[in-house]
Amino acid sequence: xxxxxxxxxxxxxxxxxxxxxxxxxxxxxxxxxxxxxxxxxxxxxxxxxxxxxxxxxxxxxxxxxxxxxxxxxxxxxxxxxxxxxxxxxxxxxxxxxxxxxxxxxxxxxxxxxxxxxxxxxxxxxxxxxxxxxxxxxxxxxxxxxxxxxxxxxxxxxxxxxxxxxxxxxxxxxxxxxxxxxxxxxxxxxxxxxxxxxxxxxxxxxxxxxxxxxxxxxxxxxxxxxxxxxxxxxxxxxxxxxxxxxxxxxxxxxxxxxxxxxx
Amino acid sequence: xxxxxxxxxxxxxxxxxxxxxxxxxxxxxxxxxxxxxxxxxxxxxxxxxxxxxxxxxxxxxxxxxxxxxxxxxxxxxxxxxxxxxxxxxxxxxxxxxxxxxxxxxxxxxxxxxxxxxxxxxxxxxxxxxxxxxxxxxxxxxxxxxxxxxxxxxxxxxxxxxxxxxxxxxxxxxxxxxxxxxxxxxxxxxxxxxxxxxxxxxxxxxxxxxxxxxxxxxxxxxxxxxxxxxxxxxxxxxxxxxxxxxxxxxxxxxxxxxxxxxxx
Numbered sequence: 284x285x286x287x288x289x290x291x292x293x294x295x296x297x298x299x300x301x302x303x304x305x306x307x308x309x310x311x312x313x314x315x316x317x318x319x320x321x322x323x324x325x326x327x328x329x330x331x332x333x334x335x336x337x338x339x340x341x342x343x344x345x346x347x348x349x350x351x352x353x354x355x356x357x358x359x360x361x362x363x364x365x366x367x368x369x370x371x372x373x374x375x376x377x378x379x380x381x382x383x384x385x386x387x388x389x390x391x392x393x394x395x396x397x398x399x400x401x402x403x404x405x406x407x408x409x410x411x412x413x414x415x416x417x418x419x420x421x422x423x424x425x426x427x428x429x430x431x432x433x434x435x436x437x438x439x440x441x442x443x444x445x446x447x448x449x450x451x452x453x454x455x456x457x458x459x460x461x462x463x464x465x466x467x468x469x470x471x472x473x474x475x476x477x478x479x480x481x482x483x484x485x486x487x488x489x490x491x492x493x494x495x496x497x498x499x500x501x502x503x504x505x506x507x508x509x510x511x512x513x514x515x516x517x518x519x520x521x522x523x524x525x526x527x528x529x530x531x532x533x534x535x536x537x538x539x540x541x542x543x544x545x
Numbered sequence: 546x547x548x549x550x551x552x553x554x555x556x557x558x559x560x561x562x563x564x565x566x567x568x569x570x571x572x573x574x575x576x577x578x579x580x581x582x583x584x585x586x587x588x589x590x591x592x593x594x595x596x597x598x599x600x601x602x603x604x605x606x607x608x609x610x611x612x613x614x615x616x617x618x619x620x621x622x623x624x625x626x627x628x629x630x631x632x633x634x635x636x637x638x639x640x641x642x643x644x645x646x647x648x649x650x651x652x653x654x655x656x657x658x659x660x661x662x663x664x665x666x667x668x669x670x671x672x673x674x675x676x677x678x679x680x681x682x683x684x685x686x687x688x689x690x691x692x693x694x695x696x697x698x699x700x701x702x703x704x705x706x707x708x709x710x711x712x713x714x715x716x717x718x719x720x721x722x723x724x725x726x727x728x729x730x731x732x733x734x735x736x737x738x739x740x741x742x743x744x745x746x747x748x749x750x751x752x753x754x755x756x757x758x759x760x761x762x763x764x765x766x767x768x769x770x771x772x773x774x775x776x777x778x779x780x781x782x783x784x785x786x787x788x789x790x791x792x793x794x795x796x797x798x799x800x801x802x803x804x805x806x807x808x
Contacts, residue, residue, distance in 0.1 A: 398657075410653035413613050414667050414715075415642035 305500075306493040309427045312420055322425045330391050330426065331433025335440060341386055342379070342441040346448020349373060354456065363457075367468035370449040375476050376542070379442040381528055384487035387434055388520040392495040395426055396516030399499025400509035408500070423500065427492040434488030435481045442477075475542050479535040486531060487524050494520040565626070566591040566723050566755040567612055572621035572631075574607060581607050582618070583779035591722075594749050594756040596766040598790075598801065599776035605759040606650065608776070609725045612757065613645050614638050625723065643671055646716030650727040652708040654700035660711050661687065661696030667718040686714040690744060706737035713744060724748065726758040730765050742768050763787075763802060775801065 353366050353373075399422060402408050411418040450464045495516035502508045536543035567589040574582040581604040589595040597605045610616040611623050614630045623631040628641045654663050665683040668674060674682065687693045690710035700708060709729065716724060726745065730738030742765050748754045749769075760766050766773055767787045775783040775790065775798050783790050783798040791802045 401656075405656075406649050406651055406653040407655055409610075409615055410647070410649060410655070412615055413642060413645070413647040413649075414670065415639045416670055417639070 301501075302494065302497050305423075305497045306489070308419070309423050309493050309496070310489070312424045313428060315420075317417075317420065319421055319425050322421060323428050326425050326429035327433055330394070330429050331437060334387060334390050334433070334437055337386060337390055338383055338437045338441045339444045341382065342444030343448040343451075345378065345382055345441075346370070346374070346445035346450075347452045348448075349378065349445065350449040350452035354452075364467065366453060367446075367449065367459075367464050368471040371446060371468040371472045372476060374442050374445040374449075375472055376480050377532075379445055380438050380480050380484045380487070381524070383434065383438040383441040384484055384491075384524045384528075385521055387430075387437060387487070388491050388524055389517050391430060392491045392516040392520045393513045395492065395495035396499045397509055397513040399496055400502035400512035403500060403502045404505050404509060419500075423492075423496040426496055427489060430488035430492035431485045432488075434484045434491070438481055438484045475539050479539050479542060483528070483531045483535065486527060490523045490527060491520045494523060564591045565589065565624070566593075567595075567757060568624040569608070569611065570622045570624075572608075572611060572618040572623060574604070574611070574616065574618050580779050582611075584621070585776070585779070585781055586621075587774055587781060587784075589755060589757055590772075591755050592749070592753045593771040594745070594758065594769045596770035596773045597757065597759045597776060598761070598763075598766060598773055600761075600801070603776040604779045605776055606727050609647070609727055609757065609759055612725060613642060613647055643719060644721055644723055646719070646721040646724045648709070648712050648716045648724070648726045648729065650731055652700075652712030654703075654708055654711055654715070656700045659696065660692065660698050660700055660703065663700065663711060664714045664718050667715065671719060683714075683718065686718055687711070689717070690714045691740070706733045706741075709733065709737075709741060710744070713741065717748065720752065721754070723755045723757070726756060728759055728761070730760065730762045738762065738765060745769055 349370050350366065353369050354363065357363055357365055357369065399408070402422070408418045408422070411421060446465070446468055449468075450459075450461060453459045453464055454461070495512075498512040498516050498519070502512045504511075565588050567587075569585055569587050572582050572585045573580065585604070585608065587595075597608060599605050607616060611618060612625065612630065614623075614633060617631050621631070622629055625641050625644065628637070630638070630641055633641060654660070655666065658666070661680070661683050664686050665679045668679045668682055672679070684693055684696060687696060690713055692707060692710055692714065695703065695707065695711070700711065703711060713726075713729075716726075724745070729741045729745065733741065745756055745758070746769060749756050756769065758766070758769055770787060773783075773785065773787060773790050774781050777797055782795055783793050785793075787802075790798055793799055793802075
């Protein structure tokens with residue numbers, strides 16, 4: 284039993300070491316030429332632009348639901364006027380970034396894991412290397428840059444569509460005008476709420492891209508391995524996003540005490 | 546004019562006839578406890594067709610992967626012309642790889658881009674040719690393999706033989722002086738296999754390309770090969786012309802050559 288625990292612990296630590304080394308290499312090579320502009324732009328389109336509908340629709344739904352819950356809570360205290368501001372703070376500070384991160388770990392993480400995994404088992408990654416192309420730079424670094432750029436932008440899309448959803452819920456319930464809604468929404472939200480929380484999602488983008496690229500790059504065992512890489516990409520990047528979020532929120536509160544209400 | 550060509554077009558520096566294009570010295574490679582290459586030494590003269598024969602799992606493809614630097618030996622050295630590939634990395638390895646075309650057994654076409662863009666890929670990466678020039682060159686290469694009507698098709702829509710020919714067109718895109726070919730006739734009907742052999746022969750005879758071909762197919766090896774080696778359990782057990790191998794003292798070699806006579 285102890286032997287088994289020892290073997291599992293060693294395997295876990297070995298994987299953690301490999302993933303960390305992979306992530307460090309990706310971070311370092313972002314600044315090393317050749318800069319694959321064409322491929323990076325293609326990845327921003329594939330991973331970012333094509334994720335926008337998912338994020339926009341989800342944001343709208345989250346906004347509607349959050350608004351209904353906030354109304355149910357604040358009505359008891361006669362504080363309905365605070366609904367837009369409460370919703371905006373909740374969305375911008377936490378709900379938007381975390382929901383966007385988790386949704387994108389599903390869409391982007393699964394995509395990268397499956398695509399690179401399939402390329403590995405069909406020798407396409409070897410063919411890239413044989414064509415005198417640095418496959419790591421071409422496949423991994425471009426996706427890391429694309430995710431680090433796209434995830435904060437998509438988070439902003441999520442925040443905005445969430446607020447739009449909140450407005451729809453409010454205007455149906457109370458007939459509130461859009462001008463009044465957004466005036467109240469932005470009355471308590473400022474840049475110290477928006478910037479740190481959105482910059483945080485660059486880390487989420489980095490986590491999604493490096494974890495899923497690592498799992499895709501190291502795929503073995505044919506199509507079964509590709510499926511496994513895809514699933515693990517989603518599971519592992521989601522867990523890491525949730526765990527890193529705790530650390531990042533703590534860090535934001537330390538650097539921006541105002542964000543913690545201080 | 547010559548200078549412009551040297552920058553913009555694929556650069557093809559042919560090794561002198563009689564020199565060595567590829568050399569392996571005492572190469573050993575293991576995967577776990579299994580020794581796949583065991584003290585393998587061979588040399589491939591420039592502009593010749595060198596065939597590596599052997600049963601499945603005897604290290605033939607692994608040998609090709611060592612030549613292009615996709616694998617490194619546990620011990621021993623691998624040279625392409627004067628460069629020791631087994632020690633190179635980064636820009637030096639890229640420079641050597643530009644001299645080598647590799648046709649994978651599965652063709653390994655990039656399935657997210659069209660057939661034509663697969664062939665254009667090395668040209669886009671390693672030359673400064675304009676888009677129309679790249680398209681024209683890619684089209685010429687596809688025409689050479691009889692696929693000039695398939696430029697805009699996606700690899701998934703091609704048959705096995707067409708994929709292999711497209712892979713060959715991509716391997717030849719930069720007019721490399723050395724072409725590594727892994728099982729050119731595997732999974733193909735005899736007519737398509739003959740067509741691929743013809744293409745390879747033409748490439749050797751017309752362009753002076755050095756061919757290193759891994760195959761099971763004895764008729765194909767006989768047609769293509771200037772020299773053959775046979776790998777068995779990670780070791781070279783025979784080397785010579787097709788006729789010499791047929792008359793080998795080694796029973797395994799004779800049986801292999803004989804069993805494949807019919808194709």
